[in-house]
Amino acid sequence: MKPGKVPPEILEKSIFPFLGTKRPEVLVHSKIGEDCSVIDFGEYVCVLSTDPITGADKEIGRLAVHISCNDLAANGAEPIGIMVTILFPDGTEEDKIKGVMEQIHNTALEINAEVLGGHTEITSSVSRIVVSATAIGRALKREYVTSSGARAGDDVILTKKAGLEGTAIIASDFEEFLKGKMSPEEIERAKGFINYISVIPEGRIGAKNGATAMHDVTEGGVLGAAYEIALASKVGITLREDRIPVHPETLKICQIFNLNPLGLISSGSMLITAPDGNRIISALKEAGIEGTIIGKVTEEGFRIVDKEGKERPFTPPERDELYKIL
Structure with missing residues (x-):
């Protein structure tokens, strides 16, 4: 297959049949078009999303924060924090690692989110930096929005x-x-x-x-x-x-x-x-x-x-x- 998102027909056949136990606490389950999971926490809901950045170089840390937290925003949720996995190719210098983390830190400050943890690794499995961020947010249960509520006439x-x-x-x-x-x-x-x-x-x-x-x-x-x-x-x-x-x-x-x-x-x-x-x-x-x-x-x-x-x-x-x- 070509680079990019896996096509919907492949998702239906090879991804979505394999999602483990469907939990009653989960209000929005994994499906095409929904980038976030929503979990019932009483008055509030916990909203989670994860995304990799693979198509950028110079602004990769900044984009990683925004792209994952934007998914939360599409559900009407406030970002609380992010967890970040960063894979650096062989030969990466410490200054490059620090530069990516400074971008992540400064962007998190801009949107009032905390970097909650993650993983950093030097690996020959990648030829360029890959950053994957998981964002955690919250919204009032009565206010959250999904991608699946559009109605004819809207x-x-x-x-x-x-x-x-x-x-x-x-x-x-x-x-x-x-x-x-x-x-x-x-x-x-x-x-x-x-x-x-x-x-x-x-x-x-x-x-x-x-x-x-x-x-x-x-x-x-x-x-x-x-x-x-x-x-x-x-x-x-x-x-x-x-x-x-x-x-x-x-x-x-x-x-x-x-x-x-x-x-x-x-x-x-x-x-x-x-x-x-x-x-x-x-x-x-x-x-x-x-x-x-x-x-x-x-x-x-x-x-x-x-x-x-x-x-x-x-x-x-x-x-x-x-x-x-x-």
């Missing part, structure tokens, strides 16, 4: 813009290649998108303003997140391509590398469904966060209306656009 909202994380990774890791193809100012702006990777504020806003489902936009970009939220909710979804906001720097990088910005990893954006999308957009605006209604939840089918007004079906990308150039 508005589909995207926060910020598509392709944020992928743009920042490419601009940082391929900076030398981009010189001469983009201005220094464009490259710096693209690298700066790393500062907008957290979706914790919009997760809280969505949970308090009528969100029926939320999903942070990670591998597979907007198309992948839309597909997963619809699949988890057993509904359809129609997106309007002309309404999906994309930064000019993202468009330029995607043109240079022949990538689809709607299939590019986009941590920093949240996909939210709600019966009254304008209510959530107003709440986001009050917090200084951009929000755009980009489509509707339907009874069935996965469709996108292109910029010429032509409707076509869509499927999730076989792999994230980022893997085409790694």
